[in-house]
Amino acid sequence: xxxxxxxxxxxxxxxxxxxxxxxxxxxxxxxxxxxxxxxxxxxxxxxxxxxxxxxxxxxxxxxxxxxxxxxxxxxxxxxxxxxxxxxxxxxxxxxxxxxxxxxxxxxxxxxxxxxxxxxxxxxxxxxxxxxxxxxxxxxxxxxxxxxxxxxxxxxxxxxxxxxxxxxxxxxxxxxxxxxxxxxxxxxxxxxxxxxxxxxxxxxxxxxxxxxxxxxxxxxxxxxxxxxxxxxxxxxxxxxxxxxxxxxxxxxxxxxxxxxxxxxxxxxxxxxxxxxxxxxxxxxxxxxxxxxxxxxxxxxxxxxxxxxxxxxxxxxxxxxxxxxxxxxxxxxxxxxxxxxxxxxxxxxxxxxxxxxxxxxxxxxxxxx
Numbered sequence: 001x002x003x004x005x006x007x008x009x010x011x012x013x014x015x016x017x018x019x020x021x022x023x024x025x026x027x028x029x030x031x032x033x034x035x036x037x038x039x040x041x042x043x044x045x046x047x048x049x050x051x052x053x054x055x056x057x058x059x060x061x062x063x064x065x066x067x068x069x070x071x072x073x074x075x076x077x078x079x080x081x082x083x084x085x086x087x088x089x090x091x092x093x094x095x096x097x098x099x100x101x102x103x104x105x106x107x108x109x110x111x112x113x114x115x116x117x118x119x120x121x122x123x124x125x126x127x128x129x130x131x132x133x134x135x136x137x138x139x140x141x142x143x144x145x146x147x148x149x150x151x152x153x154x155x156x157x158x159x160x161x162x163x164x165x166x167x168x169x170x171x172x173x174x175x176x177x178x179x180x181x182x183x184x185x186x187x188x189x190x191x192x193x194x195x196x197x198x199x200x201x202x203x204x205x206x207x208x209x210x211x212x213x214x215x216x217x218x219x220x221x222x223x224x225x226x227x228x229x230x231x232x233x234x235x236x237x238x239x240x241x242x243x244x245x246x247x248x249x250x251x252x253x254x255x256x257x258x259x260x261x262x263x264x265x266x267x268x269x270x271x272x273x274x275x276x277x278x279x280x281x282x283x284x285x286x287x288x289x290x291x292x293x294x295x296x297x298x299x300x301x302x303x304x305x306x307x308x309x310x311x312x313x314x315x316x317x318x319x320x321x322x323x324x325x326x327x328x329x330x331x332x333x334x335x336x337x338x339x340x341x342x343x344x345x346x347x348x349x350x351x352x353x354x355x356x357x358x359x360x361x362x363x364x365x366x367x
Contacts, residue, residue: 021279023049025183033183037160037162037178043281050282052122075108081239087109095138096117099115099126099133102130102131145234149239154243155227156290160223164178172205172209174202178191187274225301228240
């Protein structure tokens with residue numbers, strides 16, 4: 001009897017996964033049997049039964065953890081805002097996760113707090129921590145123009161991205177091919193169809209001239225400009241603070257495509273072969289590493305001030321009061337009108353190492 005039960009459970013699990021594959025295959029078929037990668041990624045994360053729509057569980061026992069679960073992180077952001085002289089303004093969090101950051105932040109800043117999330121599931125969790133919680137798209141925020149502090153943690157890396165393969169002409173990189181997903185959920189490259197966004201991205205490549213190699217593959221979200229524009233609109237003369245995984249340098253990451261391995265994609269915070277993710281639609285966290293050089297370029301085009309402040313600028317004061325742990329810390333970005341950051345986990349390790357050395361020296365004085 002016990003063996004039959006196990007067989008039945010296995011059958012149900014297999015059928016459940018097959019239905020998810022069939023659902024995604026049907027989605028692609030309904031759009032002609034081929035969709036751009038950003039359409040696939042949006043369906044995976046936010047479609048009916050999508051990961052963020054109905055499955056995500058953030059926490060120590062969930063799909064993944066973020067630093068928003070640490071109260072010291074909330075204190076860090078509060079100190080940054082206070083340093084800018086903006087701590088009297090209303091605080092808006094875009095992509096509020098499970099509400100842990102809201103709960104921690106309100107300990108230091110009991111003023112007006114609004115959290116906005118595209119996931120109805122997460123919005124309900126945020127409502128348990130006070131303030132206002134709204135389900136809405138970051139591209140169309142339901143707030144009027146005003147002066148506010150607008151904050152997001154790991155928001156940009158969830159925006160659906162287009163995947164381009166670059167070529168070079170007379171030393172200048174340009175978009176040549178684009179990744180699409182077919183009804184078998186296989187990734188294939190086709191000649192790019194020029195549109196407003198490819199024209200914009202080619203302009204970025206011409207102006208910034210990042211170093212590339214033959215067959216460099218990049219991921220970039222066409223929603224980046226609209227999201228930043230909306231965040232800046234509702235911030236007014238306040239500030240936008242964005243924290244995320246990504247890179248900022250004078251070159252794009254070199255990913256010559258072999259076996260469809262695109263290591264700038266992550267599943268539940270771990271770098272994964274993209275094929276592994278494609279075989280599990282709706283089931284896993286699906287994000288990418290943000291190109292902050294492109295974010296900076298977009299911000300400048302919108303007339304925004306942009307300046308990177310590295311996370312370790314704020315670690316020193318916090319390490320005195322809080323033990324943040326030795327895990328890599330995602331980058332911090334701060335500026336009066338826009339903040340963005342870079343991954344530098346070695347800095348945190350260095351600070352923690354020096355702190356431990358000082359503690360041991362102090363203990364030795366009394367022994």
